[in-house]
Amino acid sequence: MDPAGRTAGKGPACDNESEDPMAERIIELRDITKSYGQVYALGGVNLSVDRGEVVGLIGDNGAGKSTLIKILSGVVRPTSGDILVRDKQVNGWSAARSRDAGIETVFQDRALAVQQTIVRNIFMGRELTGFMGWLKVNKEIEEASRLMREIGFTSKVFTPHSIVGQLSGGERQGVAIARAIYKQAELIILDEPTTALSLTETAKVFHFVRQVRASGRSILFIGHNIHHVFDIADRFVVLDRGKVALTADRSAVKSAEELINFMEDVAHPGGLPGLREAGEAEQQAR
Secondary structure (H helix, E strand, O other), X not given: OOHHHOEOOEOOOOOOOOOOOOOOEEEEEEEEEEEEOOEEEEEEEEEEEEOOOEEEEEOOOOOOHHHHHHHHOOOOOOOEEEEEEOOXXXXXXXXXXXXXXXXXXXXXXXXOOOOOEHHHHHHOOOOOXXXXXXXXXXXXXXXXXXXXXXXXXXXOOOOOOOEHHHOOHHHHHHHHHHHHHHOOOOEEEEEOOOOOOOHHHHHHHHHHHHHHXXXXXXXXXXXXXXXXXXXXXXXXXXXXXXXXXXXXXHHHOOOHHHHHHHHHHHHOOOOOOOHHHHHHHHHHHO
């Protein structure tokens, strides 16, 4: 990254928007603010996600990531600013409008019923029914198998009848992603999807994410481990104290260490506790 461009929105490595004129924009946030009384959680955030890309959102604790996720998912309305879906402004943003836009969020806890099967978790609350409300069990099994293949469940050990509680952490993340795709997701928000996962399980999550991207869907990958975000994202957005400090394409950033240095040197001149330690621990584990 060009040191001369280490300010938000300036320099060749710090473009606020994707530069591909042919890209289909799934969602765009313009000058989004969110305040709670006199306290601003977000102050003029600009963010866009195009079809078929993985955007990595990073920032220290308290940077505003959680608030941004809640706004994207429609749980919280912004205080001001515009939300555009496929270049059309949406008024009255809500959870229903977010779902209609094809946005689904997989939170850290994944909200899975671990005592139930994969197929039950995928269709829970949105079951396929036929005459007189009878469940289309065979159709659900067929669709669950297709979804598992689509996101990259290659092991024959697992079937739609496998109990989720018997799956590893990475595999459970895959079930949650499959459920989001069944709900017609075009943009899947993954909130800290690799937290507390081993390198092997993290690799499984990366495989699922790449399969989703290959299908033409988009991912907003929120992570605290900068090395994980660097390894998977096509574009990086650094959020700092409620504002976008940096947006950079993958080609403009040489290493995860460069992202960490930016966050330490610019976003927080005094340094970001935990970022470098997490990166060093990751490097030692490799």
